Amino acid sequence: MAKPRLPPNPCTAYSPAIMTPVVPLLPPAEWRDFLALTKPRVMTLVVFTGLCGMLAAPVAVHPVIGFAAILCIALGAGAAGALNQWYEADIDAIMRRTQKRPLPGGRMDRQSALHFGVGLSAFSVLFMGFAVNLVAAAILTVSILFYVFIYTVWLKRRTPQNIVIGGAAGAFPPLIGWAAATGDVALLPILLFLLVFLWTPPHFWALALFVKTDYANAGVPMLPVVAGERVTRTQIGLYTIPMAAAAVLPWPLGLTGPIYGVAATLLTAWFALLAFRVATRTTHVDDAMKPEKALFKYSILYLFATFGALVLDRWFA
């Protein structure tokens, strides 16, 4: 028996028997919902590390070209965020932290989110290639594909190592910024990549420790859900060690001056102290999880301050 031809619009569910829509079409989403789809708060950190990577490069970049490069990094990050929300709409609807996003909130249809994400990805990469250079465009492409396919589609729902490997996606911006300025990749941006890559597990696991129930309800195998709190706390401590090395190493290697060296050492020492506190404690009944929240908040400040110190070092050293 020939199947009835389904209409091409997947944002409307049809009953094949009667061929009438059973779910009404959503009204057009507001522009604010498209903006929310790009995860603007996450984008802030991505843009900042990308900008610092560019400013830390030994080559002065024309301000207009530099602006275009940062814009492309922001658009690429926003596009990856939109595609992530398109794919994860089901688990976003379960988690309290994410259920007000445009898709689970019912303010946008999935097809619009997919088109927006794919279109913005293509635009950001092409524009980076035309306006800046092909190396930066290539790394931007890898970072978007990595975030969408490796992290979102492949790892996130399958393994507690999701944010360890997936963290690489968020570590690309300093590399892209540097490549935008120089057209090349060097040891310093690779160390900056490593710093963000190794910073991601303690940062996210500190968050996962105090929103564990949310992740468990959504079926996301975050480390505290799968392996328990003790293992997570130990892993936070362990990942802090190579992260600290990656943060401080540019100074003894002669890639930066003392401004960055001293700032990175002090900032990292405080990070290690907070991480050690989280690693060595045990949750008790009615625990407010203050050390975990403190580590999470400080980890954001830490990345801003360390990258800021790098730029100051370049300007004043």
Place this chain on the structure above:
Amino acid sequence: MTPDDPRIAPAPVTDEVIRRRQRGRARVMALLLGAFVILVFAISIAKIQAGMPHG
């Protein structure tokens, strides 16, 4: 709270709501396109000044 509660009932989608959203999106799109044209122009000038090949 019940499903009939006006606080949780979705806002009715009237033609007016749809038109308002379309107008809002069209305005933002126009602004972005205008900014894009200016940016492309500025990039072209910057590349010409620097004697860089396009691309």
